[in-house]
Amino acid sequence: MAQSHDPGRPVRVLIVDDSAMIRKALEIGMSSDPGIVVIGAAHDGERGLEMARALAPDVITLDIEMPRLDGVSFMRRLMPERAIPTVVISAVTSEGAEVTLRALEAGAVDIIAKPSLGTGTALPRIMADICRRVRNAANARPFLSRPLVQTRLTARRSSHARDHVIVIGASTGGVQALAQLLPLMPSDAPGIAIVQHMPEGFTHSFAKRLNTTCAIEVREAKDGDEMRPGLALIAPGGSRHMVLIGHKPKLRVSLQEGPPVSFSTPSVDMLFDSAASCLGPSCSAALLTGMGKDGANGLLNIRNAGGRTIAQDEISSVVWGMPRQAVMIGAAQFILPLNSIAAALLEPPATALAQTAHKEGQSI
Known part of the structure; x- marks a missing residue:
């Protein structure tokens, strides 16, 4: 069941990413936003699942390619028990895009291209966008993709x-x-x-x-x-x-x-x-x-x-x-x-x- 976020308090965020540099950058960037509190960071999907169950965050930011448990498998295990709004932060490659789409189909609510730590002056703008979308995601109601039960329609005219x-x-x-x-x-x-x-x-x-x-x-x-x-x-x-x-x-x-x-x-x-x-x-x-x-x-x-x-x-x-x-x-x-x-x-x-x-x- 989806949990609801109390708009009167900051959004509690769990970061799940196997890159220590990305985890640190996201933690620093999101902690600078008064509307967000980072409550934990996990270095792989298995640890992320454990922390999600224990901490019940309002939003999870999720990498896709991780050891032990990748992002798609993470979503497929998490969503049936806890429909926590999840924002995928993924590298833009043809392979990464395909896997990321599977995570969205599994219930993730948004997708953000992973920032390059060498983007210099653009990084504050990128982090501001990430913060805005994480705050908005707290109000989302994730749905598991359901198989279609309707047959294909016919154009009336x-x-x-x-x-x-x-x-x-x-x-x-x-x-x-x-x-x-x-x-x-x-x-x-x-x-x-x-x-x-x-x-x-x-x-x-x-x-x-x-x-x-x-x-x-x-x-x-x-x-x-x-x-x-x-x-x-x-x-x-x-x-x-x-x-x-x-x-x-x-x-x-x-x-x-x-x-x-x-x-x-x-x-x-x-x-x-x-x-x-x-x-x-x-x-x-x-x-x-x-x-x-x-x-x-x-x-x-x-x-x-x-x-x-x-x-x-x-x-x-x-x-x-x-x-x-x-x-x-x-x-x-x-x-x-x-x-x-x-x-x-x-x-x-x-x-x-x-x-x-x-x-x-x-x-x-």
């Missing part, structure tokens, strides 16, 4: 798939959510553009994993990719935003350098704003589980442009932050559990306006 585009935004918990949502999409589903907050180097492996479980093609987006039915494009992690340009049926994605928007690069707001401009009522959008506010304003713009807008509900979200903000500002026509969102996205957007009056704020 596949002949209109070229005129209909789906956009999705997610952050904390989004890896698990997308792994359950996208396999439900039929091979002739409308084109899908996705921003999932994830460090550079991990989105490519994430897309490859999804591609093996889906009827649609799933891959990391490249600048200039054309949106088409049966294709889902995931924005690369890093310093570029993904936006839609042009007009249907010749709609493309553009990867653009720029400062963070809503504290995020790539930003869900940037994708959603471009979808509102390019697609208007031909767009369906879903804002899934995640910390912060990214995507809420963009979802409102899509709604105001006549598109269909959905926010994931609180019960099925790991963190009800981004969807909650969307609900608060009136951006969401529908507030749905994760297992209902795929079907709602496939509904032709033109039907949304007719249903809004009696379904707004309710499940469908």
Whole structure:
């Protein structure tokens, strides 16, 4: 069972990492934050499990590649008995990315690229980001990945798939959510553009994993990719935003350098704003589980442009932050559990306006 963190006290953190230098750097960096108290540090997964059981931390930071017990095995043993929010801090390699994704599927709530101790002046900024995400993770509700019980859906009006585009935004918990949502999409589903907050180097492996479980093609987006039915494009992690340009049926994605928007690069707001401009009522959008506010304003713009807008509900979200903000500002026509969102996205957007009056704020 997941434990709840008392917001009136600092977040109690356990560090699990086999590198003494990384353990020390994380301990010093997080101890400088008045909202965090480091209560212990373990040098391998077995010792980490012992300390997690004894100390009951609010959050665990976890390395992946460790002796005796690796991070994935750690998560698989920990989560059934103690659903402690766990932030994976992992090296960015192709092998490391693949293993890290398995840890997320096993219940970890966030992923951070392991900082290089030689990053010099950038290290304080990196540590500030780690502290912010650790504090936010204390409010997460980890879920074990569950096998899908639904069968693949059928597009209601596949002949209109070229005129209909789906956009999705997610952050904390989004890896698990997308792994359950996208396999439900039929091979002739409308084109899908996705921003999932994830460090550079991990989105490519994430897309490859999804591609093996889906009827649609799933891959990391490249600048200039054309949106088409049966294709889902995931924005690369890093310093570029993904936006839609042009007009249907010749709609493309553009990867653009720029400062963070809503504290995020790539930003869900940037994708959603471009979808509102390019697609208007031909767009369906879903804002899934995640910390912060990214995507809420963009979802409102899509709604105001006549598109269909959905926010994931609180019960099925790991963190009800981004969807909650969307609900608060009136951006969401529908507030749905994760297992209902795929079907709602496939509904032709033109039907949304007719249903809004009696379904707004309710499940469908």
